[in-house]
Amino acid sequence: MIRLFLLVCLLYLPLPALSEMRIVSAGSTITELIIALGAESELVAVDSSSEVSDESRVSRLGYHRQLSPEGILSLAPDLLIGSSETGPAQTIELLRSAGISTLLMPQALDIASLKQNLLQLADRLQRTEEAEKVLHEITRHETLLNQSVNTPKRVIFLLMTDERSMQMGGRNTLADSLIRTAGGLNPAASQVEGYRPVTLESVIQMQPDIILVAERQLHSEQNIERLLQRYPMLRNTPAARNGQLQLIDSTSLLGGFGLKTLAEALRLNSIWYPS
Amino acid sequence: MMQLRANNLLLIIMLALVLTSLYSMLTGPITLNWKQLFGLTPLDQTEALVLTHIRLPRTLLCLAVGASLAISGAAMQGLFRNPLADPGIIGVSSGAAVGAAIALVLLAPLALSMPEWISLGLTSFMAFLGALAASLVVYQLAKTPWGTSVSILLLAGIAITALSMSLLGFMNYLADDQALRDLTLWQMGSLAQTNRTLVAIVCCCSLICALLLYREANHLNALALGEAEAGHLGIDVNPLKRRLLLLATITVGVSVSAVGIIGFIGLVVPHLVRLLTGPDHKTLLPLSAIVGAWLLLIADMLARTLAAPAEMPVGIITALIGAPFFIGLLLRQKKGAGLI
Numbered sequence: 001m002i003r004l005f006l007l008v009c010l011l012y013l014p015l016p017a018l019s020e021m022r023i024v025s026a027g028s029t030i031t032e033l034i035i036a037l038g039a040e041s042e043l044v045a046v047d048s049s050s051e052v053s054d055e056s057r058v059s060r061l062g063y064h065r066q067l068s069p070e071g072i073l074s075l076a077p078d079l080l081i082g083s084s085e086t087g088p089a090q091t092i093e094l095l096r097s098a099g100i101s102t103l104l105m106p107q108a109l110d111i112a113s114l115k116q117n118l119l120q121l122a123d124r125l126q127r128t129e130e131a132e133k134v135l136h137e138i139t140r141h142e143t144l145l146n147q148s149v150n151t152p153k154r155v156i157f158l159l160m161t162d163e164r165s166m167q168m169g170g171r172n173t174l175a176d177s178l179i180r181t182a183g184g185l186n187p188a189a190s191q192v193e194g195y196r197p198v199t200l201e202s203v204i205q206m207q208p209d210i211i212l213v214a215e216r217q218l219h220s221e222q223n224i225e226r227l228l229q230r231y232p233m234l235r236n237t238p239a240a241r242n243g244q245l246q247l248i249d250s251t252s253l254l255g256g257f258g259l260k261t262l263a264e265a266l267r268l269n270s271i272w273y274p275s
Numbered sequence: 276m277m278q279l280r281a282n283n284l285l286l287i288i289m290l291a292l293v294l295t296s297l298y299s300m301l302t303g304p305i306t307l308n309w310k311q312l313f314g315l316t317p318l319d320q321t322e323a324l325v326l327t328h329i330r331l332p333r334t335l336l337c338l339a340v341g342a343s344l345a346i347s348g349a350a351m352q353g354l355f356r357n358p359l360a361d362p363g364i365i366g367v368s369s370g371a372a373v374g375a376a377i378a379l380v381l382l383a384p385l386a387l388s389m390p391e392w393i394s395l396g397l398t399s400f401m402a403f404l405g406a407l408a409a410s411l412v413v414y415q416l417a418k419t420p421w422g423t424s425v426s427i428l429l430l431a432g433i434a435i436t437a438l439s440m441s442l443l444g445f446m447n448y449l450a451d452d453q454a455l456r457d458l459t460l461w462q463m464g465s466l467a468q469t470n471r472t473l474v475a476i477v478c479c480c481s482l483i484c485a486l487l488l489y490r491e492a493n494h495l496n497a498l499a500l501g502e503a504e505a506g507h508l509g510i511d512v513n514p515l516k517r518r519l520l521l522l523a524t525i526t527v528g529v530s531v532s533a534v535g536i537i538g539f540i541g542l543v544v545p546h547l548v549r550l551l552t553g554p555d556h557k558t559l560l561p562l563s564a565i566v567g568a569w570l571l572l573i574a575d576m577l578a579r580t581l582a583a584p585a586e587m588p589v590g591i592i593t594a595l596i597g598a599p600f601f602i603g604l605l606l607r608q609k610k611g612a613g614l615i
Contacts, residue, residue, distance in 0.1 A: 008498055040423060044325060045584060060584075061584055061585050062582065062584075062585025063460070065453070065456070066460055066465070066467075066586070068304075068467055068579065068583075068584060068585060068586040069329055070303045070304050070305060070325055070329050070579065070584075071304045071579075071583050071584025072584060073304070073305055073321055073585060074303070074305040074583070076321070085453065090470060092331070094328055097324065097328075098320065098324050099321075142482075194452070195451070227456060233311070
């Protein structure tokens, strides 16, 4: 009887907790990687853009570039993981002087840097085995994406900020990375840098085969027709003529090239180049 | 409405301010108690760091900025003889915003190659330059051979604010999305400043300027009669106006460059004090400073606890608690005057 009781006690003993770290993650793609490495249980807080499976278990820190030093200290973490965007610098400095280790990785803009970040993170979290699996999966997707395409489609990304204006994703944007990774050609990349307001004229001039629009702004496929009604000029593009206005998951464009961006690239690639 | 004896009120509010300041040292995501504050129970390393590197500079900054904004608001209302004047009326805040925008949008990429002590203070420094430049232009526009005209000063302030806003819009246009977000947050104001040098500069500046402004209290009283009348009382009006403008520019410029734009305090606190004690600048100026410091302290305590472990911009809170309070006071005053 006593043995049984002790056995039951053992079952409830939080053994893994002994080796577990308390991690604060500031950045949606970083949180994504931590979860992929199977370390979600070690997260104590994430920034406002991160997605976690159990909302009640982790605290929210707000915007990842305006972290409050005291808020983080109050959670008594061992490790803060963020990107080069994480800040402000004074907060980071203060946390370091309070004895909290920090791991700040460059923000990934392509698959290669995503892999680098993954390895660095796995090394730090001592999860190299899990990293192998994730890495294998990424490489498998990469080979799928790299299958040669004879004529790349011309693809642009439009960001509708309000009722009046639209912005286009130029070079050095995640939208451009997504288009390139998915095997498309972004004509806007040679003309603008960052997200810039554009005239409808230049959209027509670019003659895109496909126009990507963030799902958050259109909500559903039915609204594509409404978009065309609002901007009838768009009908003069090959994309609209062939019904190639496509919705993309806007969260895949947040905070650096992540696993979600890769998945989205894979999905778009299979739509653009069937077979 | 009964007007309290100014001295009693001063005492009560001073006491409230001291208690609130101490309480502010204890408030935040990490809980501390009174004994720890006075060193009766030992602090661990984290708690000591929080107290000396976060709470103390923050509380001091709150007091300095709140007092600066309110006292220069009171002085500007006196100078313009207009209760709608706020410290930003001479273009200081909007000029600072343009300066900060230039730093955040255009200079931020260069900041990486600068030494750390420059890059950390760059936004504040540029904001201060912007504030100075804007108010200097306003002053030059209003200057005539016969002295500065208050009404032209007012109009020039509005024009320069409009110009600054368009420059700010242009910076918004140039900004990438990160700079854009920084800019928005900067404009909402936050006291989460842990740069101790900056805190020291703000505290010194506001203390000196507040004392200098207080010395002008009698002159401001005379000015309330009208410029000509003040002149007849033997006051050299034009140098007085210059001094007031300069002091307000420095106090507000320094505050705004350190913490961003915090609305409401400068406009409403002097009003509130006037409702309580009457329009004498001898009591209005010091009481405004104290009430301003007190109000900002309370707002900041809310800002750091409401969304913990995240933080809210304090400007949102000053407006949220301040505006309804002010409307309530106005209604009471209206009732008291038999208008309802």
